Amino acid sequence: MQTMNRHKLLDVIGKLSAPGFAVVLLAACGSSGDTRDTALDPGVIPTPSVTPVTIDGALDGQALDPGSISGQAPVERVIYFDYDEAELRSEYLAIVAEHGRYLAQTPAGRVRLEGHTDERGTREYNIALGEARAKTVARMLQLQGVSSAQVRTVSYGEELPVDEAHNISAWAKNRRVNIIYEDAIQN
Amino acid sequence: MNAHNLNDSMNWLALTLCRLRSLVPALLVLVVLTPFMARPAAAVIEIEITQGADNAIPIAIVPFGWSAAGEAPEDIAAIVAADLQRSGNFAPLNRQDLVATPVSGDVPLYANWRLTGADFIVIGGMRPNGSAGYVIEFQLFDVLRQSLMKGLSFQVSEQSMRSAAHQIADAVYEEILGISGAFNTEIAFVSASGRVGNRTYKLQLADADGLNSQAMLTSPYPILSPAWAPDGVRIAYVSFEGRLNSAIYIQDKEEGTRVKVIARDGINGAPSFSPDGTRLALALSYSGELNIYVLDIDSRKLSPVTDSSAIDTEPVWADNDTLVFTSDRSGGPQLYEVPATGGRPSRITFEGNYNSDPSVSPDGSTIAFVHNGGAGFQIATIDRASGLFQTLTQGTIDESPSFSPNGQMILYATEKEGRGTLGAVSVDGAVVQSLSLDDGGNVREPAWSPYAR
Numbered sequence A: 001m002q003t004m005n006r007h008k009l010l011d012v013i014g015k016l017s018a019p020g021f022a023v024v025l026l027a028a029c030g031s032s033g034d035t036r037d038t039a040l041d042p043g044v045i046p047t048p049s050v051t052p053v054t055i056d057g058a059l060d061g062q063a064l065d066p067g068s069i070s071g072q073a074p075v076e077r078v079i080y081f082d083y084d085e086a087e088l089r090s091e092y093l094a095i096v097a098e099h100g101r102y103l104a105q106t107p108a109g110r111v112r113l114e115g116h117t118d119e120r121g122t123r124e125y126n127i128a129l130g131e132a133r134a135k136t137v138a139r140m141l142q143l144q145g146v147s148s149a150q151v152r153t154v155s156y157g158e159e160l161p162v163d164e165a166h167n168i169s170a171w172a173k174n175r176r177v178n179i180i181y182e183d184a185i186q187n
Numbered sequence B: 001m002n003a004h005n006l007n008d009s010m011n012w013l014a015l016t017l018c019r020l021r022s023l024v025p026a027l028l029v030l031v032v033l034t035p036f037m038a039r040p041a042a043a044v045i046e047i048e049i050t051q052g053a054d055n056a057i058p059i060a061i062v063p064f065g066w067s068a069a070g071e072a073p074e075d076i077a078a079i080v081a082a083d084l085q086r087s088g089n090f091a092p093l094n095r096q097d098l099v100a101t102p103v104s105g106d107v108p109l110y111a112n113w114r115l116t117g118a119d120f121i122v123i124g125g126m127r128p129n130g131s132a133g134y135v136i137e138f139q140l141f142d143v144l145r146q147s148l149m150k151g152l153s154f155q156v157s158e159q160s161m162r163s164a165a166h167q168i169a170d171a172v173y174e175e176i177l178g179i180s181g182a183f184n185t186e187i188a189f190v191s192a193s194g195r196v197g198n199r200t201y202k203l204q205l206a207d208a209d210g211l212n213s214q215a216m217l218t219s220p221y222p223i224l225s226p227a228w229a230p231d232g233v234r235i236a237y238v239s240f241e242g243r244l245n246s247a248i249y250i251q252d253k254e255e256g257t258r259v260k261v262i263a264r265d266g267i268n269g270a271p272s273f274s275p276d277g278t279r280l281a282l283a284l285s286y287s288g289e290l291n292i293y294v295l296d297i298d299s300r301k302l303s304p305v306t307d308s309s310a311i312d313t314e315p316v317w318a319d320n321d322t323l324v325f326t327s328d329r330s331g332g333p334q335l336y337e338v339p340a341t342g343g344r345p346s347r348i349t350f351e352g353n354y355n356s357d358p359s360v361s362p363d364g365s366t367i368a369f370v371h372n373g374g375a376g377f378q379i380a381t382i383d384r385a386s387g388l389f390q391t392l393t394q395g396t397i398d399e400s401p402s403f404s405p406n407g408q409m410i411l412y413a414t415e416k417e418g419r420g421t422l423g424a425v426s427v428d429g430a431v432v433q434s435l436s437l438d439d440g441g442n443v444r445e446p447a448w449s450p451y452a453r
Helices: A002-016 A019-028 A033-039 A090-105 A123-143 A168-174 B012-023 B076-087 B110-116 B158-177
Strands: A042-044 A078-080 A111-116 A151-157 A176-181 B028-032 B043-049 B057-061 B090-092 B120-128 B134-142 B147-156 B186-193 B200-207 B214-219 B223-228 B234-239 B247-252 B258-262 B268-273 B279-284 B291-296 B302-304 B312-319 B322-327 B334-339 B354-360 B366-372 B377-383 B389-391 B399-403 B409-416 B419-426 B432-437 B442-448
Touching: A078 A090, A090 A123, A111 A123, A123 A151, A123 A176, A123 B223, A123 B268, A123 B312, A123 B354, B057 B076, B057 B110, B057 B158, B076 B090, B076 B120, B076 B134, B076 B158, B120 B158, B134 B158, B147 B158, B158 B200, B186 B223, B186 B419, B200 B223, B214 B234, B223 B442, B234 B268, B247 B268, B247 B279, B258 B279, B279 B312, B279 B322, B291 B312, B291 B322, B312 B354, B322 B354, B334 B354, B354 B399, B366 B399, B377 B399, B377 B409, B409 B442
Parallel strands: A042 B147, A111 A151, B057 B090, B057 B120, B223 B268, B268 B312, B399 B442, B419 B442
Antiparallel strands: A078 A176, A111 A176, B028 B043, B043 B432, B120 B134, B134 B147, B186 B200, B186 B442, B200 B214, B223 B234, B234 B247, B247 B258, B268 B279, B279 B291, B291 B302, B312 B322, B322 B334, B354 B366, B366 B377, B377 B389, B399 B409, B409 B419, B419 B432
């Protein structure tokens, strides 16, 4: 409370003061300890604290086993998209169909479809766009008889680019769905 | 007591230069390299002022006195000057233009200071305070009215010296402009470093000037959409741990505790704390479509807000009862507002075909967002009452706007020389600054803290 009063007193002095009051102020903020206290509003600043957290893990899956489902699945596993589009480009119909046939004949096969975008546009909006792309591929697979239990989708939006450059060719490589056979992944 | 002023040399060359400088308008680029002090400071700040320097208030910030042997542990005056300069509202005099070096307790010789063109003077001092650390004090004087405006004294530790300097800048800003300062606040942001396949993502905190950064979360998995709770201690974010799905966490920066609040199938995205701190607005796609929901944090009760087949995402709170969000229900992304309990959304933006990622000013009057009208992705604002639309930045990939807690600046992500950096622009568009971390990483998704409670 004393602090507040001093603060207010200081404000009042500050507001009242005009050149004519200069002499008063000279005294108020002179170098002697007592008068300086009048001019200062003391406070203790706490030391800031942050407790850091570290998450362990690796981003990438294991190497492919050639005898596994993943090792025998069609090898073309990246589907590219046009800017701000989630529709399948015609040249990828055959590739997706090949995965559809393989999965329909291999009921134990499981795929994760990872949707990605280029860096243009806002991040959460790109998460939505990446999911729309992954779902486009999922629908195509299901049309070929792949069970919904065999397919799951996840979108990373623009967070996992394969090419970090900021140009048309990098963007084209980043707008994609990765088809990932999950038997290679333990978790 | 005026011993320092005896040294005043009426250096007319310096004064002339000083006056000339105040007449130089347009582009004034100032690079402030703050030397490493007691703590590792990982950032270099570059301040660019593109306009507004000619009507900025001239102020003299005199190097603080140090009443012990050796050099002072921190150049408090330099931090205060950099803060005030960065606001665009002030033009601190160059040190070589200072006509005297009074310290805390002295009274400035106003007539001499008047000749430098300074309207105000800040003087101060610092002294050791035994095991308690240091005492820092300052006084602010009005040169024209020849009066003391404000004086404060702080007990600080080695770690809180910078905070005291920012509080001095806040006090000066508020005393002169009548607006609360936001220098003694924090920013959160995400950085990513390393090559494809071996990246490290960090959720970092730094002082509002970009210095003093430290990671509150380090992870091999992507982190996005950090959002502050109104308490200034908890931060919600999206993390893709295990690479299999997204989840939303709330982490206490002080305790280091983190809670997974939701991890449904599909997208778990775009968290935003309600102003009362009890709820999170978020975007979920477990139903098959991406819609807006409100999660009560204590009870985990989830309430739907929108129900459309379009993309609805990026909800933020305009007040405790109203959300603003992005939707492509009309084709491209546009902003809408809707009651937080659900209802019919009404469209807010009509300019251009890409408006997304809203941020509402602390007083609720203004919405900042990412706008693409054909010139690239830029930060724009719209006044909620009048509908007045304004583009504030000139980049091509500017995103993630976030208001300062005093509503005067907007922090955003931008790109410079191929790397993600942070920028800030004043709400009138006059002052632009950029900030880059020199740790080799890309920086994105800044979020300016609220005032500490």
